[in-house]
Amino acid sequence: MGEEPESGRVRVRLDLAYDGREFSGWARQRGRRTVQEELEDALRVVTRAERPWELTVAGRTDAGVHARGQVAHVDLPAEVWEEQRERLLRRLAGRLPHDVRVWRVSEAPTHFNARFSALWRRYAYRVSDHPGGVDPLRRGHVLWHNWPLDVAAMNEASARLLGEHDFAAYCRRREGATTIRRLLTLDWTRGADGVIEGTVRADAFCHNMVRALVGALLFVGDGHRPPEWPARVLAGGVRDSAVHVVRPHGLTLEEVAYPEDGLLADRNREARTLRTLSV
Numbered sequence: 001m002g003e004e005p006e007s008g009r010v011r012v013r014l015d016l017a018y019d020g021r022e023f024s025g026w027a028r029q030r031g032r033r034t035v036q037e038e039l040e041d042a043l044r045v046v047t048r049a050e051r052p053w054e055l056t057v058a059g060r061t062d063a064g065v066h067a068r069g070q071v072a073h074v075d076l077p078a079e080v081w082e083e084q085r086e087r088l089l090r091r092l093a094g095r096l097p098h099d100v101r102v103w104r105v106s107e108a109p110t111h112f113n114a115r116f117s118a119l120w121r122r123y124a125y126r127v128s129d130h131p132g133g134v135d136p137l138r139r140g141h142v143l144w145h146n147w148p149l150d151v152a153a154m155n156e157a158s159a160r161l162l163g164e165h166d167f168a169a170y171c172r173r174r175e176g177a178t179t180i181r182r183l184l185t186l187d188w189t190r191g192a193d194g195v196i197e198g199t200v201r202a203d204a205f206c207h208n209m210v211r212a213l214v215g216a217l218l219f220v221g222d223g224h225r226p227p228e229w230p231a232r233v234l235a236g237g238v239r240d241s242a243v244h245v246v247r248p249h250g251l252t253l254e255e256v257a258y259p260e261d262g263l264l265a266d267r268n269r270e271a272r273t274l275r276t277l278s279v
Helices: 035-046 078-084 088-095 151-159 209-221 229-236 261-272
Strands: 009-018 055-057 066-077 100-107 120-128 163-166 180-190 196-202 251-257
Touching (some): 009 035, 009 078, 035 055, 035 088, 035 100, 066 078, 088 100, 120 209, 151 180, 180 209, 196 209, 209 251
Parallel strands (some): 066 251
Antiparallel strands (some): 009 066, 009 100, 055 066, 120 196, 163 180, 180 196
């Protein structure tokens, strides 16, 4: 998908949410249930198209990961958009399964791209260290950690990871892709209900990055590693066998931010440039 739709098409932005428990992630996979497939098939049916319309998404979530603030776009023929624009949201609500919801459908501004226009993505990871376990009504969204967690120690360790770094030690490498990312926010708070929530915000994430960072920080929180250990692993540049990728169900994509309309083209070009660390 390019920066602009082809002639005769309109780029449409979808703001959506889903419960990831029954999905094998966002991206289509043969023989598996995915969010992309459900949405594309629903769009095909309600627009009476012969083939599914291809969606581009802000962040391809893994199997079991939830989203509350996911964003996608689709390029529809102008005549289809004109016919559907006033009723598409309600028709999608009637066609989609109950674990996927589209909250907003809108014509996107020029140069908007759900993936490449994004300034940052914000995730939340929720974990409980209550000795009795997790509230049964939240078990699909909160990880149980069977050790008491020191939130102050986790925040001390998190602060050392902020900024632009090569996160190869916390990512699954993909050929031809960079692991350089700018981590903007990483902090932890304990709510009145005792659930600890980590906020993780970056310009982009590589595969398994958030869940690997959380795994390292939980080791700090429960006293198995000192606060300086996650930063040492980062500086080492290779995966440490002690860094565990935590289970996906505690992770939720909460928000994706975009620049003002006039800055979208510049952001697209910047996001498509393969990054290197400045010396």
